[in-house]
Amino acid sequence: MKATIEAAHARKLKVTGHLCSVGFREAAALGIDDLEHGLVVDTEFFSGKKPDVCPSARAAVAEETKLDVTGAEIQGMIRDLVAHHVALTSTLPVFEQLVPGRPAPQARVLDSMSADARNDYLSTRVRLSATPDSPWPAMFVKEMQFEREFVKAGGLLLAGLDPTGIGGVLAGFGDQREVELLVEAGFTPLEAIHIATANGAQFLGESERIGSIAKGKQADLIVINGDPSKNIADIEKVQIVFKDGIGYDPQKLTDSARGLVGLR
Ligand SMILES: [Zn+2]
Numbered sequence: 001m002k003a004t005i006e007a008a009h010a011r012k013l014k015v016t017g018h019l020c021s022v023g024f025r026e027a028a029a030l031g032i033d034d035l036e037h038g039l040v041v042d043t044e045f046f047s048g049k050k051p052d053v054c055p056s057a058r059a060a061v062a063e064e065t066k067l068d069v070t071g072a073e074i075q076g077m078i079r080d081l082v083a084h085h086v087a088l089t090s091t092l093p094v095f096e097q098l099v100p101g102r103p104a105p106q107a108r109v110l111d112s113m114s115a116d117a118r119n120d121y122l123s124t125r126v127r128l129s130a131t132p133d134s135p136w137p138a139m140f141v142k143e144m145q146f147e148r149e150f151v152k153a154g155g156l157l158l159a160g161l162d163p164t165g166i167g168g169v170l171a172g173f174g175d176q177r178e179v180e181l182l183v184e185a186g187f188t189p190l191e192a193i194h195i196a197t198a199n200g201a202q203f204l205g206e207s208e209r210i211g212s213i214a215k216g217k218q219a220d221l222i223v224i225n226g227d228p229s230k231n232i233a234d235i236e237k238v239q240i241v242f243k244d245g246i247g248y249d250p251q252k253l254t255d256s257a258r259g260l261v262g263l264r
Contacts, residue, residue, distance in 0.1 A: 005031045014203075014214065016089065018044075018162075020054035025077055033083070036089045036160065039064060039146040045073060058135065065138040069145045078146075078153045087203050089160035090147050090195070092181035093169045100129035108254060109173050115168060117262025124166045144185035151187070151195075158203055159196035171263055176235050183232040187199040190229050194264060203263040218244035 009031065016034035019027055023044025024035055036040075043049055045067055046060045059109060067074055081088065096102050103126070128134070129235045151157050157184065161174045169177070177198065182192035203209020210218050221242050227233025234255050241248045 001027065002030045016087075020149055021050075021052050024086075027080050027101065028086045031084075032086060033062050033087060034087040034158065035176070036069045037091050037094070037162070038088055038143050039069075039074070039152075040143050041094060044077070050153065061139050062135040065135050067141060067143055074146065075149070075153075078150050082153050083151070085156075087156040087158055087199075088147070088150055089158045090167075090178065090182065091160050092140075092143065092147075092161050093177040094162045094165045095130070095136065095140050095143060096177070096181060096238045097125065097166050097168050098134070099136065099140045100131075100137065105168055106173065109168065109170055112173070112254070112259070112261045113167075113171055114255050114259055114262035120262075121167045125168070128166070145180075147182075148186050151191075152189050156198050156199055156203060157195050159192075167262075168257070170215070179228075179235055180185065180232050189232045193228065193235075222250075 001017070005015045014033040016028065016036055017032060018036040019041055020043060024031075024042040025044055026107040027035065040061060042064075043055055043060050046055050046063055048059070053234075069075075096219050105121070110122075113121065130205075135253055147157055159175065159178045161169055161171060161178065163169055163171065163174070166253060168211075179192045179196050183189055183193055187195065197209070198211040201207045201209075208217075213221055222238050223240040223242070224234055225237045225239045239251045241250050241253065
């Protein structure tokens with residue numbers, strides 16, 4: 001990891017990672033720029049941690065649910081990340097899928113999948129919701145608390161996704177869900193929108209060009225029929241998508257991708 005980070009930085013590139021055997025503080029000391037997923041994948045507090053070995057996610061998460069995000073261990077880790085200017089990518093929809101009792105997947109998401117991908121995804125969800133003693137309900141709440149604590153300490157939180165896992169978090173729809181879940185986590189709607197837009201641009205060093213709406217900036221934006229600053233679910237009511245200043249009909253874009261996720 002150290003060699004990768006040095007080679008990337010020599011080329012003025014940034015490095016982010018979904019870590020498993022390396023803990024967050026170790027990665028911060030090596031100079032990593034961003035960490036994917038949050039506390040869920042940080043194994044530095046796992047009692048069975050061994051160098052170069054990724055522990056079972058379930059075992060590591062089960063232990064993590066017992067940690068207090070306001071306690072010395074996690075607060076110390078957060079301070080260390082902030083001091084090293086390490087950003088964090090929130091991917092709450094990825095973990096929401098693992099929690100029984102959460103809202104059912106939306107029809108527009110299922111319609112975008114191929115029949116095989118849809119069957120795989122739905123049967124995995126049914127299986128997970130029947131798993132006794134799942135650590136995920138507690139971990140999902142803890143992850144939300146952790147992300148709030150990270151921002152409170154001055155950390156740069158980004159909004160991201162991951163189409164892997166059990167396969168139900170799709171680009172676009174999942175990004176909207178991420179913003180809604182940031183609000184559920186305790187951020188105001190405007191803070192959540194800022195995390196998903198301006199913070200990403202700031203991390204990339206592209207704030208002069210993208211990340212907010214201003215004269216002279218690139219016209220990548222969406223027009224919404226509603227007010228997501230008051231009701232965050234309005235973020236799904238997209239009327240027009242502008243990319244490089246050209247407007248697209250979101251319904252036609254969605255229709256053009258129907259049944260394709262899982263095929264290409
Ligand atoms: Zn990942």
